[in-house]
Amino acid sequence: MDFLLKSTETQDFLNRLRVLQMTYPDFHRKCQAYIELLNTLRKPVAKALSKATCQKKYHRFIHGQATLHDCQRVLREAKKDMLGIYGKLLQHQRVEEEEKTLFRYNCEAILMLKHFQRPGAVEGLTVSEWLDQKRVDGRVCVGVSQHKTATMQIATFALTEEEAAMLDEYYNGIRQGCMQDGVDDEGRFFLSKSGGPISSATNDLRRLHEHYKIPNITSQEVRKVAETANEKYLIYVRTPLAEMEHF
Template identity: 60%
Template sequence: MTVCVEGQKTISECQRLLRNAKKDMLGIFGNLQEEKIVSAEEKTLFRYYCEAILILGHFQRPGAVEGMTVPGWLNKTHLNGRVCVGVSQQIASFSLTPEESAFLDAHYLYVRPDCVRENVDDDGKFFISPKGRPIRSASNDLSRLHAHYKIPSVTSQEIQRVVETAASTAFNEEQKAMVAHYMAHSTPVANTHYRLRTAICTTAVCASLAGYSSEEESAGSSKKRGRDSSEEDINDNKDFDNFVEVFPVTLTGQPPTKNAAGFPQDRCFYDKWRAAQFGKREGYLLHPPTVDKVGKMVKKQGWTANHPRPEDIVAKWRPPKKCHIETDEKLMKRIRKQKWSWLAIKDYEDKRGQGVNATRAFVKGAVICDYHGELVTAEEGRKILESSTDEMGYLYFFTSGSQQLCINAQTHPCRCHPTMETMGRKMNHSKNNLNVKPQHCKIKFPEGEKDTLLLVAARDIAVDEELRFDYGVNRKSFRGEGLDREWLDE
């Protein structure tokens, strides 16, 4: 049932953007899944669309979108054919269809990792800008997407008013209350109804308002796009795939001339081709560890333009040598603050309980975090172990030269970070499928040198992979195995 008020848009009109952009977004989604070339602009538009799904499709406040976190996404719940996500900071929850969930998951797996920056704190937020910082305004992002498709802008407040108007005449009091709670107009309201089942029921109720449905056929719902474009423009992605087949993107190749290629006058294929080549050249250069060597490689290839700066390549190179790690001021700062924004704690539904997942890719040898706790002697550690009734002792014994030492992570929270959960102690054990290993370093803090156990990638690690390391039969067995692990000092 659609309720119309003079001068006010309908829900369907408010959600026009979702329908008009969907075909393009499905194309980008497919290219992301198949690991085809996707430009930075397309990835940004895809992020905008994911935000629009939540604001226009689920009537969420911009604050809920901005406050959405990676742990919140990792700990989503599958219930009754829906995917339920909670935003604890804003005390909000919403229930996605499988298709909507697939869009957001593609953003998490393929778009977000390209935005993560080594020395920029993203605060664990799900939506971050290309510079690595949390998005400042979901409202502005929504407005930009409207402008891109030349559709009159619709704000979150506007669609919420339209939904309230429609609900006021179409629903009973209980249903109206459910809709108000789902939109979470205020923190007290949200606190009262922060329940996943409520979110699912309310989604079903809202669907009866004849609004947007993510499952409808995009071709039938959008015969004409909001922006002025030709049929060739609609099929840009397909055409560019054909273009690349004729003119393959290589490290040493030159983009074809317009006469040879016949690409559009607006340079879109030319720019896409160069962006793809830039990415290939960046990947090729990420292996060398010095500015001088990178510069020589660039000169050897004869590249005079459209290549990364040697300084930028060195900045992205991982891992550094151990001697560099021990004097790395940025690493010291992270250890002090226990800020590892590329990690997230996930609740597993099996016997593992909680674990830690990577929210970006790591190359073999890259520092992931430290095994944080109080540094004590091995003798003190054994006394703590003997007096402990905790089956998981959280004690890591190791050697440093002639000294036998122990990291005591048993006390939680630790004395130096009383309000934080440290990541190292939350990683699960795996003897045969480990992807993380400890590395002993003497970090040269300004106040003095300190024995530190870093957890580094034992192999290349993919986005969303659970991090595991071998701590023996159980943590208490560190007393036996940890002392003799030669690779601790590699």
């Protein structure tokens, strides 16, 4: 789906298509027939999306808007297991393949659920960027320059010492074992068991929720909740004391 971000190429393609349709009437008719086909195929998809949106709105109406605490539940559920695996890695004990994968899922989830990173930034994080980390006021700061997101700006996050230790142990104790001869990992920080870059941080996050039998929370959902919480906070701090009782 990379073409969704290529606005310049899309515009160039449409301009060339417009010229061809004006030059060749038969080609124009074929384009019109294809457009009609796409419209027909789009209707059931749009209907399904509309139904799913309504169901989500109904769920929020009945159960209330999720909080950040709700969105980060899987990290709390997984923490005991993660600390156990972390201890094994530190002591160079045997760690099962399933545990290694679960540990990686949790590291990805920390970035998406705690630091509101988009999946593209998690997938794009490189080893060199991880090693170039800076320590500022007790936080470990990392920047991701090459990633596939809507903004394409440098993605930055500031980890706690505990979170950074988790990712560091993934790098030293798990990632090295995933590297295979003949597989080009592109220098990406997170690798799959096959040795290549992870294909979908979104799917990894879903699998982590499934493992702990918790309803899935996407990175997009947690960012929306965080934005809502931030807006409420800004309204609160800007409200005069005399109006607080009506807040």
